[in-house]
Amino acid sequence: MLSRVAENLYWMARYIERAEDTARLLRVTRHLMLDFPGTPSLGWSSLITITGAEDLFDEHYPRRDEASVVSFLCADRNHGGSILAALGAARENLRTTREVMPREIWEEINQLYLTVGNHLSGGIAQRRRDDFLRMVIRGCQTLVGLVEGSLSHGPARRFCEIGRLLERADMTTRILDVRSANLLPRNAEDLTPFENLQWMSVLKSLSAHQMYRQRTRNRVRGPDVVRFILQDANFPRSVYRCLDDLCRNFTALARHQDAVNAAAMSRDALLGASGDELARAPEQLHEFVDGVQIGFQRIDQTIRETWFAGLDAPAPVISG
Amino acid sequence: MAQTEISATTTVREPIRSQAGAPVPTIDWTKYESKTYDELLAAAGTPRAAATELVRHLAGLAPEEVEDLKTTAEVAIQVMGITFTVYSDAGMIDRAWPFDIIPRIIPADEWQRTEAGLAQRVRALNMFIDDLYHEQRIVRDGVFPVELLEESVNFRPQCVGISPPNAVWAHICGSDLVRDGDGTVYVLEDNLRIPSGVSYMLENRNVSKRVLPELFATGRILPVDDYPAQLYDMLASMSPRQDVEPSIVVMTPGVFNSAYFEHAFLAQQMGVELVEGSDLIVGTDDCVYMRTIEGLSRVDVIYRRVDDMFIDPEAFNPDSVLGVRGLLRAWRAGTVALCNAPGAGVADDKVVYAFVPKIIKYYLGEDALIPNVPSYLCMNPKERDYVLANLDKLVVKPANESGGYGMLVGPHASAQKRAEFAELIKANPRNYMAQPTLSLSTTPTLCNGGVEPRHVDLRPFILSSGQDVYVTTGGLTRVALVKGSLVVNSSQGGGSKDTWIISSEDA
Incomplete structure (x- = not known):
């Protein structure tokens, strides 16, 4: 291609x-x-x-x-x-x-x-x-x-998926960042019913409310919401899931090592985050999201360097 | 010609639209009258044999049904994204392809004769081009004047001595056919550089299948859709590496080219890459490679839709950003096939056209099966005098313009315009030729809610591999939608129709 x-x-x-x-x-x-x-x-x-x-x-x-x-x-x-x-x-x-x-x-x-x-x-x-x-x-x-x-399952499809997943992950983090900015309480135990509803709004912005309920079978709580959106392995709009799918798509392409490394690094960094801490401290969440977004930029740049390389980029001659 | 774009520049008229609210009568063939030969009707109310079913079918439709069919076609064209690009003061616009739902019909037995004539013509033209870039026997034998060769703007000295595979230069040719009032079919011009329009031929068929499915059920309308496969096979046969599956690409100037739709369409239909100049690179081994996600990949055949002058800044126009540096070098080294070959345009100018019957005779020893329109070359003093004295009766064409530009249609032009042309001819006689105005045939076309005769031409496409010649089943019918107009170019108020080659009842 x-x-x-x-x-x-x-x-x-x-x-x-x-x-x-x-x-x-x-x-x-x-x-x-x-x-x-x-x-x-x-x-x-x-x-x-x-x-x-x-x-x-x-x-x-x-x-x-x-x-x-x-x-x-x-x-x-x-x-x-x-x-x-x-x-x-x-x-x-x-x-x-x-x-x-x-x-x-x-x-x-x-x-x-x-x-x-x-x-x-x-x-x-x-x-x-x-x-x-x-x-x-x-x-x-x-x-x-x-x-x-x-x-067909070939490079064209891979690049469609890659674009979609990266954009989706990006949008998910933006929504989490902005929608939770004014509502993170100092103490997670102090949740008022009103704040509860606001956390619900974060989920709804991502069409995630139903899936969250099925997953947690619990009332909506800040730490759970943050965990679900950042770390859930199965929800298609969670950042973890998007990055994991990205890795899988990269693997199907030639010369994929750098891109897989970049996406895996971002994905694994998500697991290190504590939902409780992030839900308690707005600045921390904001900082964390910033870090995740820098990771997205790194992935985008690796994609461009590996596969879209411009005029002067060295490319090996392939047989055929 | 060459870049005879089915699409192009400046003034554009809107395609005919249905007028909402205006009362529309049922199609009444007894009131249909053409002043010249009509493709579908022998006389008012009397269809030609091959058109009987179509004419009857249309007469049986209620006015609302006709409107419905028009809308169906308009929606299909919009949904399928069939567009052509025009340039105007407002910038570049994609316009829906102007299409008339009433097909033009040609009986299969007549078409077979035309096919044979076109194949003959293209075979001779390829021999002519190959000769000009080698021994120039035809010039030495005094059949083709040396002055014409010396002054030809399309002769490429860079191509002298090069021998493309099978001695084919014009792999893809689009020849324009017209029919005169007495029914004779003439070749009006041959497009040997980068002829366009074939995608519209294929798309017109797809639209008309949606609009008139009942008539296809008869099985007598011959299919047209094997063209992409034929094109692929022809291109593949040109590959310098016959031991591996060839890597074929279509090379486009890019999305801003007026024929981009077609470039993309053909690449897609053949399942090959559509490349721009910047996607290709010529290596130090003089091979052509394309940049892919896996690395550099060798290219064997380039169906190039970029004009000669822009394909290689090293060999031609140094300012070209559309081309690939070193492409001509690779072609000369025989590592890649270019279709059409650079330099093929030498046989594609309106003055060379006048010599085609002699060219056929010279190389094949045959008489031309399809006649040329009688042509007067202004370079010959006698013919020039005749042209200057009869400007009001003639069509004057510059040798190397395309898309119907720079033409004088004598009978329709003002005295002042004719005087201007007289000066142009005197200043540069080699550059002009003239032909009598033919009484171009008509075919019924939906206009103003009814059916009216409109002038048409036909552009079939001919593929040459050196072993075989393939001619499209019919071609692209272009129609002058403006009443009385003879100009069929889509850039100047022309539209198009599906073309049906109809096999006889017992076939």
Whole structure:
């Protein structure tokens, strides 16, 4: 597989995951706002913090109100993480590599992008917003399903998975970081029922509430939530699971040693964390998440150096 | 020609759209009248034999059903992402491919004769190109004027003495055919550089299967979809390493090229890599490699869709960023096959065109099976005088423009425009040739809610491996959607249709 093609697929998958995660976040926030009016860490402003696009947002919008935030995250072409821009970028990446993908995938992403564009050009009425977000999520899930069901187990599929997993892990840590910032109590035993509900909101932001309940069979407690999101081996959005799957995908590729090492290092570092301590101290959690994200950057850089290497990178001549 | 893009630049007219609310009558063939030869109807109300079923089927549709079919086609084209790229003041846009749902029909027995004529033509043209880069016998024998060769902008001195496998230079040729009012089919031009449009031929068929499935049930519409397999086999046969499975790539200038859709489409259909210049590298061993996730991988055959002048900054345009440094060196060393070969365009200019009947006679000892449109070369004083005196009756073409640009359609042009062309011809006679305006045939096309005759041409594609010649089953029918217009280029208000070769009832 061409290096350029591998790189495009990696980014295509990242952008699809980004669009889906953004849609999920917006959807959940709406529900949370109804349950916890006036809680800053759950407010519209927090979404801008999660996506890490604060400067860009503040440059273009006077206030972080609902209309501005929704418009920024759904329809703003200046913002690479907006649903429209992400789907557009995913489509553009696929457009230049469509010969390696099953045709249905191109047709689906093409149609999803055009439909989303059409919806957004008419503005997003509050009443129809949930339908719109559900459509985006379903469209992205369809794409993931098409990859799963129609793309052979080869390098193309590996790079799609790799992009998706890394983006997902990244988004999970961002949500954990921002959503828990204002609600970490000094003493975990002091949990008020209200704070309990807020920890629940962290889970809900990740569509993790049901799976958490099945796993812990216990009431929602901060340390358990942190453990579940960072360390659970089975939940598909937990950081541990994403990194573990990354390792597996890397192993299937040629010249994978550096990438496997980078991902395994990040994965194993997660196990060293104590849920109790992190749930008790907001600064510590924040610091820990920073460390995890630096690990993601290292993984991304290793992927680029190993497989997408530019003009001058040394590459061995292979037979055939 | 060469880069006869089915897509391209400047002014663009919107594809015809249904007009919501306007009352639409049922198709009434008794009112259909063409002023010239019509491909589907012999006379108003009377379909030609091969078109009988189609004409009857369409007449049996209610107006809403016709609208439905149009919508089905529009949706299919949008969903399938069939686009062509145009450039305008607003930047680059991907436009939905303009498609008319009524196919153009050619009976199989007629098509067989055309096929034989095209194969003959391309065989002779390849011998001509090979001769020009070697002994130039045709020039020495006084059949082809030496001045033409000396002034040819498409002759590549870098290619002299090179012997590509099987002496094939133009592996893929797209020849444009037109039919005159009396029913005679002519070759209008041959595209031997990087002809485009074949993907649209294949996609048109996919759309029309969705729109008119009932008619395919008869089994008499010959399939077109073996083209990618034929293309692959031809390319594979060119590989310098016949003992291993060849590594074939399609080389594109990139996503901003107007024919990018086609490059990607063909690579996908053949299951080969689509590469850009930057994906390739020529090693110190003069072999071509592509950069892959596993390392550098040897390339045997390059189906290049990048113009000669840009494929190798070392040999041609030094500023090209689309090419691969050293590619010509590798080709000359015989480690890689380039299709089409650089320099093949020498046989692809509108002045050389006028010599094709003589070229066929010279190399094959045969008369051309498909006639040329009578052509007047402005380089010959007598013919030039005739052209200058009859500009109002002629179509004047520059030798090396593509996409219908820089053309004068005499009967439709203003006196001032004709005067401008007269000056251009006098200043550079070698660069111009003229042909009588043909009464281009028409075919029924959905317009303004009804059916009206519109002019069409046909571009079949011919593959040459040196052992075999393969001709597509039909080709790409292009239609001038604007009433009375003769310009079929999609960049200038043209659309396209599916082309059906229909086998006779008892076949």
